Amino acid sequence: MRGKFVVQITLLGTYLRTRMKSLHLALLATFTLSASAAPMEADLCIYGGTSAGVIAAVQASTMGKKVILVEAGQHLGGMSVEGLGGTDIDNQPFRNSPAVGGLALEFYRRINAHYNRSAKFEAMLAAGGKDTSLWRFEPHVAEAVWEAWAKETGITVLRGHRLKETAGVTKDGARITTLHFENGAEVRAKMFIDSTYEGDLLAFAGVRFAVGREGNAKYGETNNGIRTDTTHKQHDKPIDPYKTPGDPKSGVIFGVQDKPLGEHGAADDSIQGYCFRLCLTKNPANRIAITKPVNYDSTHYEMQRRYLAAGGVISPPHASVPNGKTDPGTWHSLASNFTGWNHRYPIASYAEREAMLRTSSDYIHGLYWFMAQDEAVPAKQREAWAAWGLCKDEFTDNDGWPRAFYVRNGRRMIGDFVLTEAQLRKANPEPVNDSVGMIWWPPDFHSARCLVKDGRVWNEGAVFNVSKEPDWIPCGIPYRCLVPKAAECTNLLSPTCPSSSYVAYGAYRIEFTFMVAAQSAATAAVMAMNADIPVQSVNYKPLRERLLADKQVLAVPSK
Numbered sequence: 001m002r003g004k005f006v007v008q009i010t011l012l013g014t015y016l017r018t019r020m021k022s023l024h025l026a027l028l029a030t031f032t033l034s035a036s037a038a039p040m041e042a043d044l045c046i047y048g049g050t051s052a053g054v055i056a057a058v059q060a061s062t063m064g065k066k067v068i069l070v071e072a073g074q075h076l077g078g079m080s081v082e083g084l085g086g087t088d089i090d091n092q093p094f095r096n097s098p099a100v101g102g103l104a105l106e107f108y109r110r111i112n113a114h115y116n117r118s119a120k121f122e123a124m125l126a127a128g129g130k131d132t133s134l135w136r137f138e139p140h141v142a143e144a145v146w147e148a149w150a151k152e153t154g155i156t157v158l159r160g161h162r163l164k165e166t167a168g169v170t171k172d173g174a175r176i177t178t179l180h181f182e183n184g185a186e187v188r189a190k191m192f193i194d195s196t197y198e199g200d201l202l203a204f205a206g207v208r209f210a211v212g213r214e215g216n217a218k219y220g221e222t223n224n225g226i227r228t229d230t231t232h233k234q235h236d237k238p239i240d241p242y243k244t245p246g247d248p249k250s251g252v253i254f255g256v257q258d259k260p261l262g263e264h265g266a267a268d269d270s271i272q273g274y275c276f277r278l279c280l281t282k283n284p285a286n287r288i289a290i291t292k293p294v295n296y297d298s299t300h301y302e303m304q305r306r307y308l309a310a311g312g313v314i315s316p317p318h319a320s321v322p323n324g325k326t327d328p329g330t331w332h333s334l335a336s337n338f339t340g341w342n343h344r345y346p347i348a349s350y351a352e353r354e355a356m357l358r359t360s361s362d363y364i365h366g367l368y369w370f371m372a373q374d375e376a377v378p379a380k381q382r383e384a385w386a387a388w389g390l391c392k393d394e395f396t397d398n399d400g401w402p403r404a405f406y407v408r409n410g411r412r413m414i415g416d417f418v419l420t421e422a423q424l425r426k427a428n429p430e431p432v433n434d435s436v437g438m439i440w441w442p443p444d445f446h447s448a449r450c451l452v453k454d455g456r457v458w459n460e461g462a463v464f465n466v467s468k469e470p471d472w473i474p475c476g477i478p479y480r481c482l483v484p485k486a487a488e489c490t491n492l493l494s495p496t497c498p499s500s501s502y503v504a505y506g507a508y509r510i511e512f513t514f515m516v517a518a519q520s521a522a523t524a525a526v527m528a529m530n531a532d533i534p535v536q537s538v539n540y541k542p543l544r545e546r547l548l549a550d551k552q553v554l555a556v557p558s559k
Contacts, residue, residue, distance in 0.1 A: 048196035050078030083277025199411030415499030435476025
């Protein structure tokens with residue numbers, strides 16, 4: 001059955017709609033431009049123009065270093081400019097905004113200045129208040145902030161420069177010396193930062209990494225591996241998983257993996273599902289109607305059809321970012337994620353990733369059409385969904401659709417120290433003595449697989465505890481988890497692909513955490529350059545002093 005599912009996905013991704021085609025052609029043209037013969041040189045080269053990449057570049061430039069920020073695509077800001085405007089700050093029963101310090105806080109100050117709400121934002125900070133709306137923004141506003149910031153700090157930005165998949169990194173022993181890009185360009189530097197979500201630079205540099213879920217036994221955890229007790233985001237109505245209801249021999253419907261559940265807590269190569277963070281509006285003056293996909297296949301939404309027939313409700317998005325827009329993630333288990341198809345994404349080839357992106361885009365496009373137009377959807381739900389459309393002023397180079405999807409899990413380094421559940425657990429946590437920022441979010445992972453259990457569709461792998469009695473606590477970001485083993489590389493750090501277990505990464509993977517870790521990683525990189533030492537040998541005491549001077553938050557505030 002696995003082969004059939006792969007075929008279904010392949011067929012679904014074969015059609016390259018016009019909006020994606022124009023973007024890929026533009027990128028291809030960029031990649032094939034001839035580069036200058038002489039390699040470009042810098043003190044620090046940062047690969048990945050995510051929010052973390054820009055923050056790291058700003059910090060190093062401020063500390064007097066020549067920085068080259070390299071982005072494979074055309075836009076700076078990562079997910080903050082690809083639809084994730086509903087930042088996970090103060091949007092749960094707990095208040096985690098005290099963890100936002102340094103340049104991360106400056107980013108949000110600049111966002112609030114754009115919306116003329118700086119006074120309200122500063123008053124909230126001073127009073128220790130909680131207002132989720134003040135941490136939210138539209139994608140195009142975030143992009144304007146990142147672009148202006150990079151320009152004012154004199155950062156050299158290279159767009160459309162993607163690392164070669166083969167021989168993309170040259171090393172001298174355990175030191176990276178040169179990066180080689182598909183368009184022929186080369187960058188030499190003393191120090192490097194991988195700020196991609198996928199971890200391509202660290203992998204191409206020969207750094208060991210993990211993908212998938214470790215078993216609980218590996219690091220003495222309780223929430224890792226296969227979850228046979230999954231209750232979070234579980235279907236509240238029964239859905240028959242078989243093409244012919246009640247007949248296992250007929251095969252499973254689209255989106256269900258015909259695989260055994262496995263043993264609780266056992267290791268598994270599955271990872272949580274990805275999604276697109278669309279930016280939607282109801283405003284007629286700014287609304288682009290979501291049209292029927294040319295390759296639309298209504299059978300791909302049989303799971304939703306059966307759930308609705310059983311009395312289930314798939315509520316539409318709701319306004320959550322400024323100007324009446326929304327950035328739907330996965331508020332309902334049948335509304336966005338395409339669970340189970342993305343497990344190989346972090347280690348897939350570029351071509352495979354592009355096919356996966358098209359597959360995901362096709363699926364969510366068809367889902368929105370189904371919910372707004374199919375008669376299987378109750379009239380009130382259909383009408384509510386149909387009111388939403390894409391935004392004319394967002395993703396203007398891609399017809400209102402995000403250019404990237406939400407990569408919730410990439411590679412994770414395996415360093416000498418691995419961040420695990422032990423540092424995050426409420427009961428007898430292991431202390432962090434080299435904190436360079438704060439993790440203030442619970443272990444959070446969406447479903448990894450959609451299976452058959454007890455004759456019904458069953459989601460496996462979701463964990464998220466925000467109850468009145470949580471089993472987690474905020475903890476420091478250990479500097480040790482930002483660097484690889486010295487034997488593998490001595491001049492590379494990664495704030496986005498830390499040395500952590502799957503569980504710990506589920507708490508770490510928040511945009512503001514990436515930003516905070518990036519500022520600290522850049523600071524350490526500069527210190528290592530100045531002292532001519534490996535990044536593993538940076539003295540924590542002066543690093544801590546500099547981070548505190550730069551307004552980084554390294555521990556839970558006393559008040």
